Amino acid sequence: MVYAIEARSTRKVYGSGSFAVTALDNVSIAIRKGEFFTLLGPSGCGKTTLLRMIAGFETPTSGQILLNGQDISTQPPNQRPINTVFQSYALFPHLSVRENVGFGLKMKGRPDAQIAGTVERVLSLVKLEAMADRKPQQLSGGQQQRVALARALAPEPEVLLLDEPLSALDLKLRKEMQVELKRLQLELGITFIFVTHDQEEALTMSDRIGVMSAGHLLQVGPPREIYNRPVNRFVADFIGETNFIPATIAGGVATVAGGARLAVATDAPTGDHTIAVRPEHVRIGAEGDGALPATVGESVYFGTDSHVHLTLADGTAIVARQQSDATGAGVLAEGSRVGVSFADGSVQVLED
Amino acid sequence: MSKAEDKAARTETRSTWLLSAPALVLLLFAASGPLIIMLVYSFLTPGKYGNVIWEFSPDAWIGTILSRDIFDGTYSLADAHLTIFWRSVQLSLLTTLFTFLVGFPTAWFIATRTARTRALLLFLITIPFWTNLLIRTIAINQIIRNEGLLNTALLSLGVIDEPLVIIYTNVAVFIGMTYVYLPLMVLPLFAAIDRFDMRLLEAAYDLYASRWQVLRRVILPIVKPGVIAGSILVFIPALGAYVTPRILGGGRNMMIGNFIELQFGQGRNWPLGAALSVLLLVIVTVALMFYVRAATRSDSNG
Numbered sequence: 258m259v260y261a262i263e264a265r266s267t268r269k270v271y272g273s274g275s276f277a278v279t280a281l282d283n284v285s286i287a288i289r290k291g292e293f294f295t296l297l298g299p300s301g302c303g304k305t306t307l308l309r310m311i312a313g314f315e316t317p318t319s320g321q322i323l324l325n326g327q328d329i330s331t332q333p334p335n336q337r338p339i340n341t342v343f344q345s346y347a348l349f350p351h352l353s354v355r356e357n358v359g360f361g362l363k364m365k366g367r368p369d370a371q372i373a374g375t376v377e378r379v380l381s382l383v384k385l386e387a388m389a390d391r392k393p394q395q396l397s398g399g400q401q402q403r404v405a406l407a408r409a410l411a412p413e414p415e416v417l418l419l420d421e422p423l424s425a426l427d428l429k430l431r432k433e434m435q436v437e438l439k440r441l442q443l444e445l446g447i448t449f450i451f452v453t454h455d456q457e458e459a460l461t462m463s464d465r466i467g468v469m470s471a472g473h474l475l476q477v478g479p480p481r482e483i484y485n486r487p488v489n490r491f492v493a494d495f496i497g498e499t500n501f502i503p504a505t506i507a508g509g510v511a512t513v514a515g516g517a518r519l520a521v522a523t524d525a526p527t528g529d530h531t532i533a534v535r536p537e538h539v540r541i542g543a544e545g546d547g548a549l550p551a552t553v554g555e556s557v558y559f560g561t562d563s564h565v566h567l568t569l570a571d572g573t574a575i576v577a578r579q580q581s582d583a584t585g586a587g588v589l590a591e592g593s594r595v596g597v598s599f600a601d602g603s604v605q606v607l608e609d
Numbered sequence: 610m611s612k613a614e615d616k617a618a619r620t621e622t623r624s625t626w627l628l629s630a631p632a633l634v635l636l637l638f639a640a641s642g643p644l645i646i647m648l649v650y651s652f653l654t655p656g657k658y659g660n661v662i663w664e665f666s667p668d669a670w671i672g673t674i675l676s677r678d679i680f681d682g683t684y685s686l687a688d689a690h691l692t693i694f695w696r697s698v699q700l701s702l703l704t705t706l707f708t709f710l711v712g713f714p715t716a717w718f719i720a721t722r723t724a725r726t727r728a729l730l731l732f733l734i735t736i737p738f739w740t741n742l743l744i745r746t747i748a749i750n751q752i753i754r755n756e757g758l759l760n761t762a763l764l765s766l767g768v769i770d771e772p773l774v775i776i777y778t779n780v781a782v783f784i785g786m787t788y789v790y791l792p793l794m795v796l797p798l799f800a801a802i803d804r805f806d807m808r809l810l811e812a813a814y815d816l817y818a819s820r821w822q823v824l825r826r827v828i829l830p831i832v833k834p835g836v837i838a839g840s841i842l843v844f845i846p847a848l849g850a851y852v853t854p855r856i857l858g859g860g861r862n863m864m865i866g867n868f869i870e871l872q873f874g875q876g877r878n879w880p881l882g883a884a885l886s887v888l889l890l891v892i893v894t895v896a897l898m899f900y901v902r903a904a905t906r907s908d909s910n911g
Contacts, residue, residue: 314811334814347812351830361816364826412817 261448267320282472295459298469340409348393361412500575514571525606538603539577548596651884659877669880701847708794716798777859785853794839801835
């Protein structure tokens, strides 16, 4: 299969000698055509470095970057059919919205009539026809963001790179743009590579997510898989909220402090490990009957649900997410003793 | 508007005027005063010993572009004057262009250094201002004259067989003016480039622009205010340059400045000198108006 973008054991080292910093360590990744792929990780994890390498602003120290199976590692950015939506938007302040959007086509030497047509079409795609003659400074943040998007889409790139494009927008606008971006991607069928540190953004928009940390690619998979089957503690912790409980695993059974036995995958590694359970999979019931004894701590009300803090017998703190009811009858008193169980198949054994 | 507001507004207007008064008075006497004197003198009759006789005469103005034959009294175009004007404009334009070509990469280099290096480099740029212009120009003279540093070096290296004749030519004046006015180009360019958002370069490269297109389509239009300021700061003093053409151009390669000086000195024709000064001012003003307008218009067209 020919992938839209492929990175093969890509390394990037900045500086040399004892000052060398490895930004990207042997990352291999294959992104399919027409896919909405998200690189997710905290700042400094190397996701932006990888994106800049795909764009052509950085050359790999070793390894390759392939576009449709062709090695483009050393091709300059102006020769790659790949465009970027920058975090800072980087709109040209001396050009109107129309000229900004038409910039790429103009540099490619397309005839004016064709440019005008394409610009018109792309502007209507992002619903900015009315703003065509304004300068970028005269637009709101959200509008500038859409100009940046239109400018990157106008030359009809094979791959669109988005470097945290929504981080400067307020929450409501960000949600709108998430939907908008997904719609555009489906409509145009272009491969989107999206970089973000916002796990919720990654989960809602992506076909697949690549989780990165400290220059390594930790896990690649669809949002559900990343969320439900995190490979290690970092992924489990970074995406969503998770309870970590020490346990001893043997033959598909995890034994936790207090003697409670939980069913886990039969191929799970044996020995002392950490198990992970999402707060929404924690059930609170009566004591006994194989449940883990726990003491109720503080409850934090969030509207649709509450976070109930619990302390297990060995002192491990966990959180349970409880749906709110209309009457408030289910509220647990602080200090009361309860039994905790986990939803079927929700217990994950982490390797580290 | 209520009475109190009205009064407050009036008080504010009054104090604004009062506060600006010293500057306004200074401007009136130091700037407009001499200009008015020049304008008045240009319409008077020259005196025998270099003063003016209070008698109206348009001769000075006619004399700026026409010369009167002393035998038959007919007028013809004053070739010598026009040559001087043309040389001045030409040399000033060339100086402006060349200081830009040298100054732009210099300013770019400085603006892209770290804060500490940048401060040091800017300091170095201003060092020439510490020395008197006359001394700096004489130094250039010492370098480019026939037996000067440049020729001695080139001769002893065997690059040339006989000295290059640079001194007392237009080239010498051009070299001198470029050297003297370069900092005036670099500083405003630096200020403009310093504000330039370097991230735009990546955006332009990403959108298929070549290096040349990035310069032409993105950098230059955005730093244009700096280019305009630098050009004005170089062109105007270059056009009126006096010391540099005097020392490096010898007597033959006069510029307007020297010519005007001549009228007030040996020429003993103050009205002609005054008329030439006013004419120079008008030329500069008109040239600037056209330049600034053309520059701003092309900006809106991208």
